[in-house]
Amino acid sequence: MAAGVAGLGLSWSSKLAQRPNSTPSPSSSSRSSGNCSIKMDVSVDEQKKTFTLKKSEQAFNIAKPEGFSKSRTVAGTGARCNLVHLTTAITTTSVFKLRLSKREFHGEWPLAVARSSRLPLLDQELMPGGVNSPVRAFKSVGGQPIIMDSVKGSKMWDIDGNEYIDYVGSWGPAIIGHADDEVLAALAETMKKGTSFGAPCLLENDLAEMVISAVPSIEMVRFVNSGTEACMGVIRLARAFTRREKIIKFEGCYHGHADPFLVKAGSGVATLGLPDSPGVPKGATYETLTSPFNDISTVKNLFDENKGEIAAVILEPVVGNSGFIAPKPGFLEDLQKITKENDALLIFDEVMTGFRLSYGGAQEYFGVTPDLTTLGKVIGGGLPVGAYGGRREIMEMVAPAGPMYQAGTLSGNPLAMAAGIHTLKRLKEPGSYEYLNKITSELVQGIVDAGKKAGHAFCGSYISGMFGFFFTEGPVYEFEDAKKSDTAKFAKFYRGMLEEGVYFAPSQFEAGFTSLAHTSEDIKRTIEAVEKVFRQV
Ligand SMILES: Cc1ncc(COP(=O)(O)O)c(C=O)c1O
Numbered sequence: 001m002a003a004g005v006a007g008l009g010l011s012w013s014s015k016l017a018q019r020p021n022s023t024p025s026p027s028s029s030s031r032s033s034g035n036c037s038i039k040m041d042v043s044v045d046e047q048k049k050t051f052t053l054k055k056s057e058q059a060f061n062i063a064k065p066e067g068f069s070k071s072r073t074v075a076g077t078g079a080r081c082n083l084v085h086l087t088t089a090i091t092t093t094s095v096f097k098l099r100l101s102k103r104e105f106h107g108e109w110p111l112a113v114a115r116s117s118r119l120p121l122l123d124q125e126l127m128p129g130g131v132n133s134p135v136r137a138f139k140s141v142g143g144q145p146i147i148m149d150s151v152k153g154s155k156m157w158d159i160d161g162n163e164y165i166d167y168v169g170s171w172g173p174a175i176i177g178h179a180d181d182e183v184l185a186a187l188a189e190t191m192k193k194g195t196s197f198g199a200p201c202l203l204e205n206d207l208a209e210m211v212i213s214a215v216p217s218i219e220m221v222r223f224v225n226s227g228t229e230a231c232m233g234v235i236r237l238a239r240a241f242t243r244r245e246k247i248i249k250f251e252g253c254y255h256g257h258a259d260p261f262l263v264k265a266g267s268g269v270a271t272l273g274l275p276d277s278p279g280v281p282k283g284a285t286y287e288t289l290t291s292p293f294n295d296i297s298t299v300k301n302l303f304d305e306n307k308g309e310i311a312a313v314i315l316e317p318v319v320g321n322s323g324f325i326a327p328k329p330g331f332l333e334d335l336q337k338i339t340k341e342n343d344a345l346l347i348f349d350e351v352m353t354g355f356r357l358s359y360g361g362a363q364e365y366f367g368v369t370p371d372l373t374t375l376g377k378v379i380g381g382g383l384p385v386g387a388y389g390g391r392r393e394i395m396e397m398v399a400p401a402g403p404m405y406q407a408g409t410l411s412g413n414p415l416a417m418a419a420g421i422h423t424l425k426r427l428k429e430p431g432s433y434e435y436l437n438k439i440t441s442e443l444v445q446g447i448v449d450a451g452k453k454a455g456h457a458f459c460g461s462y463i464s465g466m467f468g469f470f471f472t473e474g475p476v477y478e479f480e481d482a483k484k485s486d487t488a489k490f491a492k493f494y495r496g497m498l499e500e501g502v503y504f505a506p507s508q509f510e511a512g513f514t515s516l517a518h519t520s521e522d523i524k525r526t527i528e529a530v531e532k533v534f535r536q537v
Helices: 003-018 080-092 112-116 120-126 181-191 202-214 227-242 267-271 296-305 331-341 361-366 414-428 432-453 487-499 520-536
Strands: 025-032 036-045 050-055 095-099 148-152 155-158 163-166 220-224 246-250 288-291 310-315 345-349 372-375 386-390 459-463 466-470
Touching (some): 163 520, 181 414, 202 386, 202 414, 220 227, 227 246, 227 310, 227 345, 227 372, 227 386, 288 296, 296 310, 296 331, 331 345, 345 361, 361 372, 414 432, 432 459, 432 466, 432 520
Parallel strands (some): 246 288, 246 310, 310 345, 345 372
Antiparallel strands (some): 025 036, 036 050, 148 155, 155 163, 220 386, 372 386, 459 466
16 A cells, blocks of 8 residues: 555644634645645635635646555545545536545545545535435445445446445345346336326235235235335334334334434434434334343333333344344244233334345244234335235224325335335245355355454354344344444444445444345455455454
């Protein structure tokens, strides 16, 4: 790696830190190294964490630094992102505004992200954080999110043409691989008839039949447009059916961004270290009780303290939103027993685990049938879909069959139904889940072995096509255990893996996903990269 270049970001960092006040003021920065030289006027506004770089007449020089064979536009560590931006800016406009958090200026940045970071800084002027869903931002791993251009099978390509083996799978839906030919063909065919009817279509029947015959708890289903909507609907239904208001959720479980669930939620809320979100009225979460995952005695106490008041217990049967956490043997069975004894409903949020752990989801995998279930991700085959369903007597409360109101302009949309149907058809073929299990076990075993061999406190586990690993000795039974992870080390590991062309979720607190399109060759390449990066972090 070009040693001289690494100083660039740090120099700017100290420049920012030294600014005595927040008034924008011109200053000058000139740095050089064997590979790169840069001279420009810098106007800093520390309070807003913005600064403006003005083109100077000096030549702006970028050479490919040693050790970055795959990078085509980069110029070293530390300030590589800025340099790429500047290259772009300098050819288009002479003044370019960068909005950067302090984090991005601190320390080493072995980031391949710079390869495709031309737009994110601009986007932050247009969209909060430059993203439309918080976990896509690289807040907890540093740097800018990579802008992707296309996906196929197990791979993604960024706007600079760099290839990544993808273990995010669009956060779950891409279980048969991205942009599957049959799904695309079905979409093209369906699209010929239009994109939305706002009236019933036969495809809704087809997907409903497939879901009902696959998922043990579901006798009737309602399609919606996202997992969030599914969870909102199911809680309203549980409250309507039981005529009670309190619910129990588990710390680190994420059930979408609706108000009642933003209490000790996982996913982006955990990744960004957010407390309960501002804007959620106290009244909305007042009836939400929480317990650590895998802690049946706390659940028992909550039932004892709130006799006759608890409508439902909702959980991710395998947690994917605080990293991957499996239930202890007997935990799901105990929950089923307690809810039954207390005339409350048991809800499995299978937005992530549905059709992923097995064709019938976690409930089939563990042999525990809840009263209600939510689905999403996989059943939309990459298009926006969610669903909730369960026992007929409960589902018949949903409007227009019953009085519990819930609706959606695009719900049951023919395109989403078609993508879901073709995705489930493929998953139903013999050997699908055996393959997912095999490929994921090779991956996780390889990663854990490499981590331990390199001397890191490390653990990891998986079920079928869902996995996770933590930079802690483990075991991880609940969110508090997951939080013991060395997240700084994870961030370094993450950035190193990007440099090697492997795309994991940009957070220690998210599960990973494999697909039917991942090959043994993908896994081999990933493990070789992991071994290399583990030696560096
Ligand atoms: C278990 C679970 N429930 C609900 C949701 C919310 O789904 P969506 O993002 O489609 O609204 C998610 C999203 O990741 C999830 O993992």
